[in-house]
Amino acid sequence: MISTCIIGASGYTGAELIKLIIHHPLFSLDACYVSNGSADSNKPIGSVHPQLSAQADLVTIALNPEDLVQMAEKFDAIFLATPHEASHDWAAALSGKKAKIFDLSGAFRLQDTQVFESFYGFKHEHTDILSNAVYGLAEWHADAIKTANFVAVPGCYPTASLLAIKPMTEADFIDPSVRPVINATSGVSGAGRKPSMTTSYYEVSLQAYGVLGHRHTPEIEYYCGTQVIFTPHLGQFKRGILATITMRLREGVKTSDIQQRYEQHYANQPMVRLRDSWPKIDDVANTSFCDIYWKFDEDNRYLVVSSAIDNLLKGAASQAIQCANLVFNQPTETGLL
Ligand SMILES: NC(=O)C1=CN([C@@H]2O[C@H](COP(=O)(O)OP(=O)(O)OC[C@H]3O[C@@H](n4cnc5c(N)ncnc54)[C@H](OP(=O)(O)O)[C@@H]3O)[C@@H](O)[C@H]2O)C=CC1
Ligand SMILES: CC(=O)N[C@@H](CCC(=O)OP(=O)(O)O)C(=O)O
Known part of the structure; x- marks a missing residue:
């Protein structure tokens, strides 16, 4: 099985990712992280998202940013269902390691950092990661996605x-x-x-x-x-x-x-x-x-x-799964039909 974790598991797209991954034939969901200080930390997933009661046997973990490097060496895939700023800040510790990263935020979609800064309201500090990020529009960029280490999932x-x-x-x-x-x-x-x-x-x-x-x-x-x-x-x-x-x-x-x-x-x-x-x-x-x-x-x-x-699905979580399927050499629709 391909070992995955979700960061931002208490949010709406996080919930959709949980549902998709726990039913996926090849991915296993091995950890669900929330932010440090989150009101939803250390809770069963079924209490954070009641529709997932009795489906996902996991307890949320408060993310310590110092653990990111270790997480990127441990998991095969990490899904970031986090605000743009958090994805931006954590990408440096996560990228270039074992884990393939699938970022649902807008932090790595725009290659022009001046345009990025004027629309997102903060400075882009990771142009090296940006230049290697592949835009994950699955139907159009499949070849590039297949070899990507960092996928910026479209808006x-x-x-x-x-x-x-x-x-x-x-x-x-x-x-x-x-x-x-x-x-x-x-x-x-x-x-x-x-x-x-x-x-x-x-x-x-x-x-x-x-x-x-x-x-x-x-x-x-x-x-x-x-x-x-x-x-x-x-x-x-x-x-x-x-x-x-x-x-x-x-x-x-x-x-x-x-x-x-x-x-x-x-x-x-x-x-x-x-x-x-x-x-x-x-x-x-x-x-x-x-x-x-x-x-x-x-x-x-x-x-x-x-x-x-x-x-929340084709516009976020299921497109992220399509991208992960392509990265791990599976048909794009695996686990989605
Ligand atoms: N909603 C949508 O339709 C779509 C959303 N997206 C993007 O996906 C990402 C997630 O969106 P969505 O699920 O809707 O958002 P939510 O607000 O529902 O969830 C965001 C998650 O990130 C956690 N979080 C909040 N602040 C921080 C922080 N400073 N550091 C770390 N974690 C934080 C949240 O809570 P906690 O404090 O519990 O950790 C929560 O788990 C965003 O970047 C969004 O723009 C993309 C496409 C569509
Ligand atoms: C209704 C609403 O507020 N929609 C959001 C877009 C959804 C989203 O999260 O955008 P990203 O895909 O870029 O992350 C907005 O207009 O900003």
Whole structure:
């Protein structure tokens, strides 16, 4: 068995990782860490996450940062389900050792440290790790992921957006004079477990936020190679993201060309489902799938694509497992179907 541990096990994506790893045929979950001083330290997992009662026979451990080097020599894989700052600070002790690292945070996704600093609000101190980090968009970067030691698992909105846009950008079908427009809505679990007024279920009413300045804009732009207008919305539901993207395509692109590109990229990708009707969040919530459907106005060259994922799974934990499967030479869908 491949020995794994999770750091940040008391959070929402931590809980999803626990569920996936304990049911995985090849990975064993050997430790669950929380931060030093966490109210959830030294507790059975079933008491931290009641839905995991009687499923995971583990007690959370308060992480001592001095133990990180030893942990990186002990485990085969370490999943960081921690805030960006914690992942950033701990990466140096963890990387370059036996363990393959899968970081769910945004700390190692942006290669340009100036852009990183302006969107994340703190200085990037680990450019050496950054330059070796592989972006874990599993359907597009599988070859690089297979040989990676450190995987930066994509953000939730970027996963939904990039899976929809990349077949068009890779084919050079986008009209360069018109930026793709992404409107996306996330459930409140996207904001993590820590309570806050802006994300409290009672306070939330469908609303745009982060307009023309969300930190996922540079991530999406870098990995699809075109500038976009990205507008996230927060909706009053627990989990899921629906991203609807409008793209103007170059003259001469036909409906059949679009069909051919989506099929070429996703027909053999088990975690992406090309649907025959508009995706719904209920169809993907609590699953590891991304559902995609599109319609093209050939006369006016506007393509509208809709993409739905579960933010905590395909947008975080199950994509991390897809990456780990690839690193350990398994089919990407192992343990996810
Ligand atoms: N929620 C989502 O939809 C997605 C989240 N992500 C990213 O994944 C990571 C985890 O997100 P999520 O599970 O939602 O977040 P949560 O807030 O639900 O959980 C974060 C975890 O990290 C621990 N933690 C908090 N502060 C620190 C700290 N300073 N040092 C160490 N550990 C700390 C938390 O609590 P404790 O104090 O008990 O240790 C908890 O276990 C984040 O980087 C997030 O941006 C990525 C994609 C989607
Ligand atoms: C609803 C909500 O607040 N969503 C978060 C994105 C989810 C997330 O955690 O982003 P990363 O994948 O980059 O870590 C946000 O807008 O910042």
